[in-house]
Amino acid sequence: MDNRQKEIDNLKDYKYGFSTDIENTRAPKGLNEGVIKFISNIKKEPQWMLDFRLKAFERFKQLKEPDWQKPKYPKIDYQDLYYYSAPKSMDDKPKSLDELDPKLLETYKKLGIPLQEQARLNGIAVDAVFDSVSVATTFKEELTKQGIIFCSMSEAIQKHPDLVKKYLGSVIPITDHFFATLNSAVFTDGSFVYIPKGIKCPMELSTYFRINASETGQFERTLIIADKGSYVSYLEGCTAPMRDENQLHAANVELIALDDAEIKYSTVQNWYPGDKDGVGGIYNFVTKRGLCKGKNSKISWTQVETGSAITWKYPSCILKGDNSVGEFYSIAITNNHQKADTGTKMIHLGKNTKSKIISKGISAGNSDMMYRGLVDISSKADNSRNFTQCDSLLMGNKCGAHTIPYIKNKNLKSNIEHEATTSKISDEQLYYCNQRGLNQEEAVSLIVNGFCKEVLQQLPMEFAVEAQKLVGISLEGSVG
Amino acid sequence: MLTIENLKAKIEEKEILKGLNLNINPGEVHAIMGPNGSGKSTLSNILSGKKGYEINGNVTFEGENLLNLETEERAHKGIFLAFQYPLEIPGVNTNTFLKTSINAIKKARGEKELDAIEFLKLIKQKSAELKFDEKILSRQLNVGFSGGEKKKNEILQMSILNPKLSILDETDSGLDIDALRIVSEGVNSLRNKENSFLIITHYQRLLDYIKPDFVHVLKNGQIIKSGDYELAKELEKVGYEDFN
Numbered sequence: 232m233d234n235r236q237k238e239i240d241n242l243k244d245y246k247y248g249f250s251t252d253i254e255n256t257r258a259p260k261g262l263n264e265g266v267i268k269f270i271s272n273i274k275k276e277p278q279w280m281l282d283f284r285l286k287a288f289e290r291f292k293q294l295k296e297p298d299w300q301k302p303k304y305p306k307i308d309y310q311d312l313y314y315y316s317a318p319k320s321m322d323d324k325p326k327s328l329d330e331l332d333p334k335l336l337e338t339y340k341k342l343g344i345p346l347q348e349q350a351r352l353n354g355i356a357v358d359a360v361f362d363s364v365s366v367a368t369t370f371k372e373e374l375t376k377q378g379i380i381f382c383s384m385s386e387a388i389q390k391h392p393d394l395v396k397k398y399l400g401s402v403i404p405i406t407d408h409f410f411a412t413l414n415s416a417v418f419t420d421g422s423f424v425y426i427p428k429g430i431k432c433p434m435e436l437s438t439y440f441r442i443n444a445s446e447t448g449q450f451e452r453t454l455i456i457a458d459k460g461s462y463v464s465y466l467e468g469c470t471a472p473m474r475d476e477n478q479l480h481a482a483n484v485e486l487i488a489l490d491d492a493e494i495k496y497s498t499v500q501n502w503y504p505g506d507k508d509g510v511g512g513i514y515n516f517v518t519k520r521g522l523c524k525g526k527n528s529k530i531s532w533t534q535v536e537t538g539s540a541i542t543w544k545y546p547s548c549i550l551k552g553d554n555s556v557g558e559f560y561s562i563a564i565t566n567n568h569q570k571a572d573t574g575t576k577m578i579h580l581g582k583n584t585k586s587k588i589i590s591k592g593i594s595a596g597n598s599d600m601m602y603r604g605l606v607d608i609s610s611k612a613d614n615s616r617n618f619t620q621c622d623s624l625l626m627g628n629k630c631g632a633h634t635i636p637y638i639k640n641k642n643l644k645s646n647i648e649h650e651a652t653t654s655k656i657s658d659e660q661l662y663y664c665n666q667r668g669l670n671q672e673e674a675v676s677l678i679v680n681g682f683c684k685e686v687l688q689q690l691p692m693e694f695a696v697e698a699q700k701l702v703g704i705s706l707e708g709s710v711g
Numbered sequence: 712m713l714t715i716e717n718l719k720a721k722i723e724e725k726e727i728l729k730g731l732n733l734n735i736n737p738g739e740v741h742a743i744m745g746p747n748g749s750g751k752s753t754l755s756n757i758l759s760g761k762k763g764y765e766i767n768g769n770v771t772f773e774g775e776n777l778l779n780l781e782t783e784e785r786a787h788k789g790i791f792l793a794f795q796y797p798l799e800i801p802g803v804n805t806n807t808f809l810k811t812s813i814n815a816i817k818k819a820r821g822e823k824e825l826d827a828i829e830f831l832k833l834i835k836q837k838s839a840e841l842k843f844d845e846k847i848l849s850r851q852l853n854v855g856f857s858g859g860e861k862k863k864n865e866i867l868q869m870s871i872l873n874p875k876l877s878i879l880d881e882t883d884s885g886l887d888i889d890a891l892r893i894v895s896e897g898v899n900s901l902r903n904k905e906n907s908f909l910i911i912t913h914y915q916r917l918l919d920y921i922k923p924d925f926v927h928v929l930k931n932g933q934i935i936k937s938g939d940y941e942l943a944k945e946l947e948k949v950g951y952e953d954f955n
Binding site for chain 2: 657658659660662663664665666667668669670671673677678680681682683684685
């Protein structure tokens, strides 16, 4: 089969796999102080931001890449990557969508994320990040009226330095770990959200991440602050072109909820997973952490992870404020040669803190899935509770599913519950569905969606429908 | 409508059906009776398209070679099997399952799919007819259902899908007398000039409620005798052992 034909066949499976032919401005290849200065300079950052980056880089040089994870991967040559790549047309920042490169608008249209005023998604404000830059943010004015800040990270550094200085790195310190520290040194763009006191954000905020350029890592940085008594629901979606190489995506996401505030963070991750033989695909090594800083605050993570060659992440909650609540709802699907090592960490520090973990792992083909989760109740966290439910569903007999819960309870007044199940889709169930007129794919999709229902219900309506379809598509061809 | 000629079936080298012949015309109700292990369930599995059998012989449904069709294609053509042991599907609510099923069949036939309101209307009407507690429909499919509820759910599905050929695989086993009556009424209400039934049972009891046009005795993989309703009564008296 010639390459062209192969590409066409692949596109049938992963419809976001196209790439946009666009002229880029790139940092010189490799990782060094010069490159970090280049990034900071091109973004016209203040000195304090550059200092933050350089401090992280100093730390990074002393860190060793971790290797305790289950999915192994070939050594990454960090000097052989581009750390900044942005469409050239973004060099002179377009002031409005009219000035935006039509190729970019077209790309987002193809992805189902229209940016133009007339075609925008109802009730959802979008920040569109293309490789290393945010290209557009919609509904900005409407949000500004309520004092809500929703903009790219680069813009926030310029316009809201006090907030950024105060909170950036406050949940994921620059000394945190290898990938998080790398991100702190070279992060390019991402979203910034601030919800003022007592404001309930009237629409869903969302960021759409797109990797386009080859040999480029994406290092995005997102910071969400919900001030006292506020509420926000935030969604992120991700896709990438199909390439034979593995591309690194190492993002940092920090959430801060003050007294009585609530943040709901949903992810539908559909990075390119590699082809059927396991060639190519994204390495999705992401650090996501939320701090329930104030009393009665709540942070809820919902993730649907269907893409990437390797997914390695643990969206976590630090429950510092008394009576704070952390939740983690996850669906992770691996097919073909995909691998995932994912779960959460719930760190109970405050009194009467509660956490809930619902994890649904589905593995098919030759894939391998690991749930790894930590529940840590400190000696001061009186009357705290955790409930964990971990279900695995296997399809076929060449895949794997593993569950490793780490449970630490240092408080006698608190308790932790853990439930786990492993099941398989039976031929009898499929036969039953077939007999009722459903073909194999429809039957699998129905059964799997039933298995994931508790988590799908957590997603905002518009996303839930998409996610449901995605769940079906990801498993296509997984039963014979 | 359905013609079976010299049907032989093996599973894991074990011969179960050994040359079975049967002809069902539109509107006819056929009952197949036989002892355990005579091949009754195998027959219903083969007709509905369960995989794993080595099959010889001819089966045509409305003139078409049935054995070449996928399981779901047979369902689209109007073949329905009421399962002896209906499967549980956790997390999928019964309503959703029914709607997905009826719309999959409609879509395959090129008919307009039912929207939520049309579906609800249909299901309300059918469950009232069958005295089926609607609350069950919002529960997960067959999960935690009693034996009787599972069987009634099969009959509800049958009456919603309105199949041309309904195969009931020991639907009566384990039913109390009230449930048996409901199941029978379900079948009787679908009886007309076009719809046919193949009722597989151990006992004559069900046939008191659903009067079949033909009764066949299946023993050792073959139909050894065919007759009318009187044959069922005779069987009940003599027992399978001595019946030749």
